[in-house]
Amino acid sequence: MSDPLRLQATIRDAVRSAPSAGAALERAVTLLAEGCPHFTWTGIYLLEGDELVLGPFVGTPSPHVRIPLGRGICGAAATQKAAIIVDDVNADPRYLACSLETKSEIVVPIMLGDRVLGEIDVDSDQPAAFGRRDQALLEGVAEALAGRLAAPPDVS
Ligand code: SME
Numbered sequence: 001m002s003d004p005l006r007l008q009a010t011i012r013d014a015v016r017s018a019p020s021a022g023a024a025l026e027r028a029v030t031l032l033a034e035g036c037p038h039f040t041w042t043g044i045y046l047l048e049g050d051e052l053v054l055g056p057f058v059g060t061p062s063p064h065v066r067i068p069l070g071r072g073i074c075g076a077a078a079t080q081k082a083a084i085i086v087d088d089v090n091a092d093p094r095y096l097a098c099s100l101e102t103k104s105e106i107v108v109p110i111m112l113g114d115r116v117l118g119e120i121d122v123d124s125d126q127p128a129a130f131g132r133r134d135q136a137l138l139e140g141v142a143e144a145l146a147g148r149l150a151a152p153p154d155v156s
Contacts, residue, residue, distance in 0.1 A: 004133050004134075004136065004137045007031070007032075007035040007036075007137065008136075008137050008140040008141065010031060010035075011027070011028055011031045011032065011035075011140075011141050011144070012140060012141065012144040014027040014028070014031060015027060015028055015141070015144040015145055015147075015148055016144060016147075016148070018148070021148045021149050021151070022055075022056075024144075024145060024148040025044050025055050025056045025145065026056045028044070028056075028120075028141055028144075028145060029042045029043060029044055029056045029057060029058050029120075030056075030058060032058075032120075032122070032137075032138075032141065033058035033059070036122075036134070036137075038124050038126055038129045038130075039058075039122050039123075039124065040059060040099075040101070040102065040123050040124050040125045040126075041057065041058070041059030041060065041062070041098060041099065041102070041121075041122065041123040042057060042058045042059060042120075042121075042122050043055070043056065043057030043058070043059070043062070043120075043121050043122075044056055044057070044110075044118055044119070044120055044121070044145075045067065045074055045118050045119050045121060046117065046118035046149075047069075047078060047116050047117060047118050050068060050069045051066050051067065051068055051069070052066070052067040052068075052069070052074050052075065052078060052118070052119065053065065053066055054066070055118070059099075059123070060098070060099055062098040062099075063098070064096050064098060067096065071094075071096065072094060072095065072096035073086055073089075073092065073094050073095055073096070073105055073107055073121075074096070074107055074119060074121055075094075076094055076107075077107035077108070077109055077119055078109055078116045078119055081109055081111060081114070081116055082109065083106065083107065083108045083109065083135050083138070083139065084105075084106070084107050085104075085105075085106045085130050085131070085134075085135065086104060086105045086106075087104050087127060087128035087130075088103065088104065088127055088128070089102055089103060089104060089105050089123075090103075098123060099123065101125045102123040102124070102125060103124060103125055103126055103127040103128075103129070104123070104124045104126065104127055104128055104129045104130055105121070105122065105123050105124070105130075106121075106122050106130040106134055106135065106138065107119050107120070107121050107122075108120045108135065108138040108139055108142050109142065110142040110145050110146050110149065111142070111146060112146045112149070112150050117145075117146055117149045117150070118145075118149070119142075120138050120141065120142055120145075122134070122138070
């Protein structure tokens with residue numbers, strides 16, 4: 001990640017100008033994956049009832065396409081309404097494995113006020129790959145996505 005502030009601005013612009021909320025989600029995961037070489041798997045889950053449902057992603061297909069709120073690091077982040085960084089996924093009993101190569105993970109909720117709309121989930125094949133810069137980047141992207149997910153559909 002060469003310049004996280006610039007990357008965040010680029011992604012926020014792309015999210016705002018995407019023709020639909022679905023396109024905004026696609027653009028966000030694509031630009032994050034392209035801009036951050038340590039992001040091995042980058043995806044978005046959307047909350048439907050009490051389950052997180054996998055949306056667009058870049059990386060190997062995950063077996064976890066629906067995650068109940070009580071399960072996984074993803075479920076924990078949505079329940080706590082806060083970002084979670086795990087330096088060593090194999091040492092975390094909450095971890096639901098997506099790939100044997102994954103070593104670390106960051107999950108950042110997409111919030112509208114106090115309401116969880118979904119989350120951005122990123123895995124890395126490098127141990128302890130994520131820090132405050134990644135969290136700040138993903139929180140900025142999540143804020144822009146929340147604005148798009150909350151907006152009424154364009155009926156023009
Ligand atoms: N590792 C996540 C599951 C999703 S996969 O990483 C894509 C978890 O523990 O919730």
